Amino acid sequence: MPADPNRQYEFRCPVHGFIQLNAWEKEIVNHPVFQRLRRIRQLAWTDYIYPGAMHTRFEHSLGVMHVATRLFDAIRERSGKVLENELSYRSDAWGRYRQIVRLAALLHDVGHGPFSHAGEDLMPERADGKGKHNHEDYSAAIIRSALKDLINNHELNVVNWRIQADEIAALLEGKTEAAQTIFWRDLVTGQLDADRMDYLLRDALHTGVSSGGFDLDRLVGTIVAIPGEADRGPRLGINEGGVHAAESLVLARYFMFTQVYFHRVRIAYDHHLQRAMTDMLPDGAFPAPINADGSVNEQSVTDYLQWDDWRVLGILQQGGGGDHGKRLSERNHYREVFHTVESPGAEQIAEYGDVKKALGGLAVHEAIAGKTWYKLEGKDVPVLSTSRTEVDVKPLSHYSTLVRNLEPIAQRRLYVDKEKKAEADSIRDGVLKKRGKGP
Amino acid sequence: MIDDNSKYELIETLARKCPNRMGRTALMKFMYFLQTLRNVPLGYRFSLHSYGPFDSDVLSDLGEAELLGYVNSEVKDYPGGYGYEIKDTEPPSKSEFLDEHEDDIGWVIDEFGSDKSADLELSSTIVFADREERPCSQSTEDLASLVHQVKPHFSKARIIQRIERLEEKGILGQRKGNKSN
Known part of the structure; x- marks a missing residue:
């Protein structure tokens, strides 16, 4: 039976209420690659300072998709004509752009390693000399390999949008392959992005640091595409009525940074985690997701996906991770x-x-x-x-x-x-x- | 790789040497050109946005340079919009890094120091597309089409004009389909 494009599935989210998915997105969420995010904690070892911080990249990814969609819909409603005029959007292409933004938001963190950013420094140097790989590189490589078939060939996609995995990966990476949708990249990574809006609210909820909250509804109610001036393109901004909501977003970042993300003990545990994982990994680093010629190294991606919090915790339980593993186990930071x-x-x-x-x-x-x-x-x-x-x-x-x-x-x-x-x-x-x- | 102080000194020096007011867009694109076209090891990781190549670490470094007194920054209004003006402070920065890259800094100011923000966005987007898509594999027309998708508010003719100007300066690679071929 063909997939029903109108059939919606729901998750209940502690931050946003009900989050809806279509049949295609549901299959992506059901894929083992996405389910792995249930085993990657959003804030690593932060629960040793804030015991409630046990949430995962799984719920955050769903939340980012939800927020990105709200922002996209609000911009379209308020500034659709601006974008149609300035970016030459065809009015019938909005549905496709919306779906690309939803998938980019849903999959933006699928390449995270164990304990999220704590393992980021263990990613290897890029072959092109542009520094170390980051989790976005892994997300893009995973989208182009493990998720490629499910993205390119799902019936709902083939019938309605014909979106390619490459387009989603390129939007996340910021490459020219995503040229047509590049305006929307600021909803995934930018000053007014859905990633930040979700993680601030979610981290504030789970840590109990209530000063990390801000007025999301008002931001959604005032976000606009500001027409370009002096030969420049349109950009994301807010109407004047959203000034205090935007101010609260800036302050939320400040409060969460000083009280949670850069907390002195959390920083120490991130260091111990990183050093313990260095001891666990072959050659002290994760396998590189990309070959020297820029193609995806599928074996490396497969190997990388075997790493999650459970595996690291299992090794720690067995006494692995060297001196830093012992410190983690004994709370001796x-x-x-x-x-x-x-x-x-x-x-x-x-x-x-x-x-x-x-x-x-x-x-x-x-x-x-x-x-x-x-x-x-x-x-x-x-x-x-x-x-x-x-x-x-x-x-x-x-x-x-x-x-x-x-x-x-x-x-x-x-x-x-x-x-x-x-x-x-x-x-x-x-x-x-x-x-x-x-x- | 460059250390933090050298980055702050570089920001101060660019602000000092820039003939126009240097705003955030100019700083971002100067850093992009220096790293990409002159191989100055700045350690940034630029990716494409609708306003061209961008790395938020540049703004982070600007913030620290301001905090440490290397530069001052203020908002300037102009009709229909606003921009930032980054001003150098006394005394001028001196360092081994600046000496080593004096020619590179002079080059980026000579080539792009007088350009307006919109032109810097366009030039840097062209360079980004050229470098990423491997210059030999596409014609000028192909490159212009690609850039036009990112920046549709520029006419194709204007994009081609800018590509040709960058080619004349030897900034872009030779492509098939060029007039000279």
Whole structure:
């Protein structure tokens, strides 16, 4: 019997209520590659600080698809004509674009390794010299291999949209193959993306850090495609009525970063996880998803997909993972001995350098906020005002004193072994005293 | 790979040398051109958006450069929109990295320093498409069609004009179907 394009299936989500899927999306969710996300925790070992943080990439991925769809529908309703004029969209192509955005959002994290970002540094160097692979590379490779047949040949797709796996992968990677839909990439990765909107709300819910919340409904109610000016294309922004909702999104990022993502103990556990997995992996790294010629290495992708939290936890339970595995098992994490203020100036960075130098080999780990996955880059979004006689676009920081004065988080943290903490404290105090600070 | 301080010094130097006000778009595209066309090892990972190649790490580095006093940044209004102006501070940065890449910095300012944001977006999108799609495999017309899909608000004629200008400067690879072939 042919798949019914109108038949909807539902998941109940603790953040968004009911999330609906069509028959094609349901089959993708049922695929072992997607089910694997049930075994990858969203925030790694964060439950050791916030016990409720046991949620997974599975529920987050469904949530991102849901939010991306709400944003897409709102933009189409509010700015459809702008996009049809400026991007030469044919009115009958909207359904296809919507489906591509839904699948890109659903599958954006399918390439995550065990414990999400904690394992990201164990991805190997790219053959093209562009640095290390990241989870997006694995997501794209998985879409082009393990999920290719299900995407390209599902009856619902063949009859309605003829979407190719390559198009979805290219949209996630930001390649020219996704040229026609590239405008929508900002809904998956950008200042107003569905990924961020979902993970902030979901992480806030599960950690109990309620200040991580923001007004999603108002953002959906005010998001627009701002017409391009001075030879530039349209871009995502909000109507003036959404200023406080956008402000709350910026503040939610700030609060979640300082209280959760860059929490001193969480950072220590991420380090232990990474080092323990280095010990577990052949050659200390995950297999590369792409060959030197740019094609997918299907065997490597298959091998990579065998790695999830359960496998790592099993090895830890068997006593694997070396010294860092033991630390994880015994809750014996490195201790922070010094940190800068959240937004250090040159003087504080120099002070940090002095402490680090004095500690020498005692300092076993260093964390820099700007180098982490949840870093706070940029904060402005364009705001469209139509309350006057002509269209006016200004940045969010024009309307919000809070956003205007929010400085980037560039905090640094230094860690030592628990047994060396007293010695390290003494050295740190000596350095601070010389600089006219401390006890 | 470049260290953080060298990146901040590079941002300051670009702001100092840029003949027009340097906004965020200009900074992003200068970094893209330096890394892609001059092989300056900046460590960024650019991917395509509708406004051209982008890596949020550039904005992250700009934020830290501001925090540490290398540059100042302020919003400037203009009819129908706004932009940022990134200003250098005294004293001018000096470092081994800047000395080593003095020619590269001079080159990017000479070639692109006077371009408007829209032109920088178009040029960088052309370079991105050219590099990614392997220059030998497509004609100028093919490349223009591809770029037109990303930036349909530019006419094909204007895109071809820009491609030819970049070819004349030796920035793009030789393709089949070029006038010179």
